[in-house]
Amino acid sequence: MSEYVRAVLLGVREALAGRLTEPIQAVTSNERGRGVPVLDSEKCLGCGLCARSCPPAAIKMRVSGKRVVGGREVPKQEPFFDYHSCIYCGMCADVCPAKAIRMVKASPLDAVQGALPQLLVIPLPPQVTTFLLILIAVALVYWVSGRLAPRGSHSQTAREPFSGGVPLTAARLRYYAADLMTFALFLLLAEALCLLLLLAGGESFPFGVLLVAALVIFLQGLILLRR
């Protein structure tokens, strides 16, 4: 019997003892870590020593503005940290002659989050950019044509931009399935056309051309369906 009592007491004590594991915030935001490199661009000389001594070559020098040297304007360079490649060793801060790079006490997790907007600066492959642009353009056309479509007050059939659709009350069925398929079809058509244009004309097609191409296809589709 006493064993049972002891086991129960042990269980109660363990339950009240609190947890042994540490919350992740306590581990990642402690004061012991070396921190993440942050640039003070006002102090930066643009010498590039940090980029040359960076062990994983995570620092790239980029032109960030102009600087006057001896009465002449020369481009000013600044380090750009790729926090995904960074090993957080603090070498750049150590070698910086102007002390422009500081190791800010933070977890690399914070730095990587902060690096996400910077990621947009990194150029995506042109194909990815193109297809993203087409998607945006076609979605825009779909949205605009929805706004412009006639909305008669006498019936709900006019809600759908292309075919009129059937009156439906459930919110999730507000978009007519056939219309969505049409949308997908025209999206694919637009993408195929733009791909052909791309293949024919190279990589430097401006956004406007794609938009117009998508618009034309869509308006044609609209006319086709409306007869």
Place this chain on the structure above:
Amino acid sequence: MGRGRVEKEQVPVERLRESIASAMESGFSHLVTITCVDLGDGNLELVYHLSSLDGAVRHLSVRVGGKSPAVPSLAQLLPGSSFYERENRDLFGVRIEGDGSPGGRFILPDCYPESAPPPLLKSVSAAQVRELLESAACARDSYFSVGAPLSPESVVVPFGPYHPALKEPEHIALVVEGERIRKAFLRIGFVHRGIEKAAESRTFLRDVFLLERVCGICSTHHAWTFVEAVESLLGVEPPSRAAFLRTLIAELERIHSHALWLGLVGYWAGFETLFMWVWGLREAVMDILEDATGNRVHKSFVTIGGVRRDIPDEKVRGYARKLAEVGRGISTIMEEVLSNDQFVERTRGVGRYTLEQARKFCAVGPVRRAAGDPYDIRKIEPYGAYDKVDFPVAVTQEGDVLNLVKIRLEELLTSIQIISQLAEKLPSGNPVPARYFMGTVPEGEACARTEAPRGELFYYVKSDNKHNPYRVKIRTPTIPNIQLAASLLEGAMLSDLPLIVTSIDPCFSCMDRVLVIRDGSSHVLTFEELARMRGGAR
């Protein structure tokens, strides 16, 4: 001494085997490794580093040239040399005469074309190697399966490369009869990263960070060993405070590595509570490491000419106090583990080997010491501050998993003892060099050895008056030890496999190079041959 500039003895190729035999007779019985260097004039140089058991090292050098350079094999003299030789065969194209091992790849992936030039030659660029590998199809399943039925009753059990019982990828094809392993075909090298080639193209300073990443557990030891070699090339002596601080971090690393290993052994022996206990204690050490160096894993602490940041005296004393507590926890665990009959019976006599076997395969570190040789680089060839502290070397008389556990538990306490002595004797001074070394290193060759947690770690660095090294050779402790483990698997029970493989504390990422097919007896098969033997099975 094994450290410092290399003084080579030139030996003609014809007399190589006799010279090595006579060196072994005279006490230089431990083959550290075989370094191959492309001299750039069409000749290759092979340096045989032979160590005696009391710390002296001789470097025998042979030069081979011509279209198809070849050296005689030492496998009959010393079976442990086989891996080193085949490594050179793959990376430099040196033919090995008379070792009975067939062609086929050893370190490189099987898909690296036979006709392609060996990757570590100076005439081959890193980009070229990458291109070759990218264009080849590496994922043929014949590489991952072995069909070698030895008798109608035996079954081949593929084990790995990705298996719950392995923390890192490796592949073992086990020929079993019932529950007993008859043959074990090891194939490692799934994490080959070509670090030696990469090191040749970076500056010495950046190399320190690169080489740290050879291993995630003994990273400071890698950086330190490389820095030792570079410092002796430069003729730089680090400040004595820096030597003490390096020793401190290295010992902390040993504690966390051994604790990690102990937890894993407990796990594979079916004693998961041990895993939880030890890893709980290890967390205190990791916090100390993070506090001292700024990082838990890759500390980036050692640099050429000193260390990268000073640690105040009172902090070091604080660490010693905290570690004394950890030590009490370890003593308790030691008592609990060694008085636990189930654990003792589970590990005693498993993976048993003799001193002779350990010497034959050039085993190093705790694996060697368990068999009876007090072969500890910290003692026989003191580096850092090890000559200023007093510590015992744990030795047992026969190798098995239980003795390896005992040795490593002893070493945990020894390391704590060393750290408390370091805290007392820490000299004053500035251990941080005024500026980082970014210059050129004068021409020369140097090597360095340290006692990493897993055993003797060896670096060879050759410089030629440039900003980057001409050649960096790394010999990690797992290469000799895994040869021993592979031979221990034969005759063992299938359920002992994770325990035996774990017992040598393997680090496949460090070793990363090995691609082994061996059967422990006289002949070795390649995977191509085995795949052919399997024939139309698929």
